[in-house]
Amino acid sequence: MSRERPDVVLPAGVHWRRRVANRVAIGGCVLATALVVLPLGLLVLRLLESGLHGLSLGFFLHMPKPVGEPGGGMANAIVGTLIVVGIGAAIAVPVGVAAGVYLAEYGREQLANVVRYTADVLAGAPSIVVGVAVFGLLVVPMGRFSALAGGVALAVLMLPTVVRATEEVVRLVPASYRQAALALGAPSWVATLRVVLPAARAGVTTAALLAVARASGETAPLLFTALGNRFWSVHLDQPIATLPVMIYDYARAPYSDWNSQAWTGALTLLVLVTVLSALMRLATRNIR
Amino acid sequence: MTAGAPTRDATMVTVRERTPEKPRRWSADDAFALALRLASLAVLAAVLLLIWQTWLGSRPAIQAYGLRFLTGTAWDPVAEKFGALPYVVGTLVTSGIALLLAVPFGIGAAVFLSEIAPPRTGAVISFLIELLASIPSIVYGLWGVFVLAPFLRTLVEPWLIKHLGFLPLFQGFPFGLGILPAGLVLAIMVVPTVTSVTREILRALPDSLRGAALALGATRAEAIGVTLDAARPGILGAVILALGRALGETMAVTMLIGNTNHLSWSLLGPGATMASVIANEFTEAVGKLHLAALFEVALVLFLVSLVVNAVARLIVLAATGGRRDVAGAA
Numbered sequence: 257m258s259r260e261r262p263d264v265v266l267p268a269g270v271h272w273r274r275r276v277a278n279r280v281a282i283g284g285c286v287l288a289t290a291l292v293v294l295p296l297g298l299l300v301l302r303l304l305e306s307g308l309h310g311l312s313l314g315f316f317l318h319m320p321k322p323v324g325e326p327g328g329g330m331a332n333a334i335v336g337t338l339i340v341v342g343i344g345a346a347i348a349v350p351v352g353v354a355a356g357v358y359l360a361e362y363g364r365e366q367l368a369n370v371v372r373y374t375a376d377v378l379a380g381a382p383s384i385v386v387g388v389a390v391f392g393l394l395v396v397p398m399g400r401f402s403a404l405a406g407g408v409a410l411a412v413l414m415l416p417t418v419v420r421a422t423e424e425v426v427r428l429v430p431a432s433y434r435q436a437a438l439a440l441g442a443p444s445w446v447a448t449l450r451v452v453l454p455a456a457r458a459g460v461t462t463a464a465l466l467a468v469a470r471a472s473g474e475t476a477p478l479l480f481t482a483l484g485n486r487f488w489s490v491h492l493d494q495p496i497a498t499l500p501v502m503i504y505d506y507a508r509a510p511y512s513d514w515n516s517q518a519w520t521g522a523l524t525l526l527v528l529v530t531v532l533s534a535l536m537r538l539a540t541r542n543i544r
Numbered sequence: 545m546t547a548g549a550p551t552r553d554a555t556m557v558t559v560r561e562r563t564p565e566k567p568r569r570w571s572a573d574d575a576f577a578l579a580l581r582l583a584s585l586a587v588l589a590a591v592l593l594l595i596w597q598t599w600l601g602s603r604p605a606i607q608a609y610g611l612r613f614l615t616g617t618a619w620d621p622v623a624e625k626f627g628a629l630p631y632v633v634g635t636l637v638t639s640g641i642a643l644l645l646a647v648p649f650g651i652g653a654a655v656f657l658s659e660i661a662p663p664r665t666g667a668v669i670s671f672l673i674e675l676l677a678s679i680p681s682i683v684y685g686l687w688g689v690f691v692l693a694p695f696l697r698t699l700v701e702p703w704l705i706k707h708l709g710f711l712p713l714f715q716g717f718p719f720g721l722g723i724l725p726a727g728l729v730l731a732i733m734v735v736p737t738v739t740s741v742t743r744e745i746l747r748a749l750p751d752s753l754r755g756a757a758l759a760l761g762a763t764r765a766e767a768i769g770v771t772l773d774a775a776r777p778g779i780l781g782a783v784i785l786a787l788g789r790a791l792g793e794t795m796a797v798t799m800l801i802g803n804t805n806h807l808s809w810s811l812l813g814p815g816a817t818m819a820s821v822i823a824n825e826f827t828e829a830v831g832k833l834h835l836a837a838l839f840e841v842a843l844v845l846f847l848v849s850l851v852v853n854a855v856a857r858l859i860v861l862a863a864t865g866g867r868r869d870v871a872g873a874a
Contacts, residue, residue: 280765284652288651292653292736295676299687358584381849389598391826415587504799
């Protein structure tokens with residue numbers, strides 16, 4: 257709560273049992289908070305410890321090497337992640353922004369309530385199910401795993417985030433902007449496209465980046481869509497390596513140099529995903 | 545333009561009335577609104593697509609096994625016998641462990657953040673907990689395999705076997721990988737959901753509750769008890785939301801659960817969940833029925849998490865008085 261909370265001083269007559277219970281309960285809450293935050297500390301420390309020493313320019317520029325050969329990087333996986341996430345964003349951002357604008361501008365229609373609720377429910381869909389569905393939709397008809405299928409799977413996962421976040425930021429644009437445009441004779445759609453949306457641009461960009469950040473860490477929906485690839489590929493109709501799937505493969509492999517590369521990959525992913533979304537969160541706070 | 549406080553709409557109406565309107569035909573405004581509506585239908589289409597495709601893929605299995613699919617315990621791709629019960633049980637047990645651990649700690653942390661902590665400390669810790677929620681599942685999995693599992697194998701599980709080994713739950717060998725480790729990493733992953741939602745629900749309660757309790761001479765903890773009591777329905781929503789997340793979580797669980805299709809009482813032994821069996825077997829499924837069975841597991845998982853999420857969101861919305869919508873439309 258953002259207000260001052262004066263300390264409650266218990267009067268002398270309070271039974272000792274209630275005093276103890278009070279202390280124990282509050283202490284318990286403090287302890288619970290510490291335990292909830294503790295894994296974050298442990299995880300980040302271990303990631304830095306195990307991930308940093310494998311971090312070099314070569315990790316970003318070189319291809320994976322066969323087991324036993326020193327060096328080698330995840331260049332193909334990093335580029336692959338950018339491609340797959342790029343496809344996802346290219347689909348989900350325009351559609352999601354349009355849907356978000358719809359919810360903000362025509363939000364009282366019955367359809368809007370249905371869409372809003374469905375978006376919330378879709379946001380909770382298990383990501384592995386999205387992978388399975390896109391496998392049926394694209395991989396089976398195309399006859400092979402592909403970057404495109406991976407991108408479509410990520411688009412489905414990004415969509416609800418973009419929709420809901422866009423709705424929120426478009427709502428924040430003062431009504432007077434729109435009224436001024438209408439007063440000058442602009443039709444409603446011009447007011448939306450040329451006045452309201454540009455005013456919300458920073459927020460909409462943030463919404464899109466938040467969705468991109470989350471999607472770049474997704475592994476499960478890519479297992480049966482983008483699959484993975486040991487080699488360099490930028491073809492949209494071919495299997496493609498991605499950072500999360502490569503970390504998964506390297507973490508399960510019984511070779512210690514692969515495992516240590518998995519840590520470096522995870523550190524890269526964490527910086528990509530968590531730092532990006534942390535920045536986005538701070539940015540949205542300032543907009544508000 | 546419909547959203548906003550009443551005053552905003554009042555101004556809007558006057559603007560519209562003064563605009564001289566021609567007899568209404570199809571205008572650019574209508575076309576624009578239609579385009580936006582179509583885009584928003586994509587959200588519905590996405591959900592329908594998930595149901596349609598998983599149903600389509602699982603039809604052979606549904607025809608072959610019917611309802612026995614959910615009650616059968618044998619999963620043998622070679623003999624083409626598929627019963628998904630071990631995975632259903634594995635999903636429920638790991639999610640149960642996760643909630644058992646995450647709910648008390650998560651609520652405790654939420655109480656600390658909204659009722660006890662000074663505002664600035666609360667903001668910093670809330671931010672850290674949001675960070676925890678944004679860490680990708682695969683990173684938790686990696687950490688779980690190389691940090692959590694050895695810790696459990698060498699310290700925690702031997703202790704459990706020694707002191708609680710009389711229970712069937714804690715019999716067996718300390719593997720480090722198994723149902724308990726998977727549940728534990730799940731707990732870490734869903735605790736931010738419990739904390740964030742509960743914190744918001746506590747904040748939505750009127751201050752008069754706390755004030756009244758304190759004025760009657762309640763201790764701090766007793767006043768918190770009063771607020772928690774009032775927040776109970778909302779907290780239930782938070783818990784169900786966390787359950788929804790736990791049910792579908794894939795990567796970290798797949799890496800930690802040990803993967804076997806045998807049912808056993810021991811939490812220390814390996815198991816599998818619906819999500820983990822899909823992740824493990826999907827690309828290697830050879831027979832048509834095997835693939836269809838995995839599709840059906842996905843279908844069931846999706847329908848279950850759909851219901852769980854829908855219920856949770858209704859509860860949370862009701863508990864906060866549809867707070868999100870207070871700022872905007874209806």
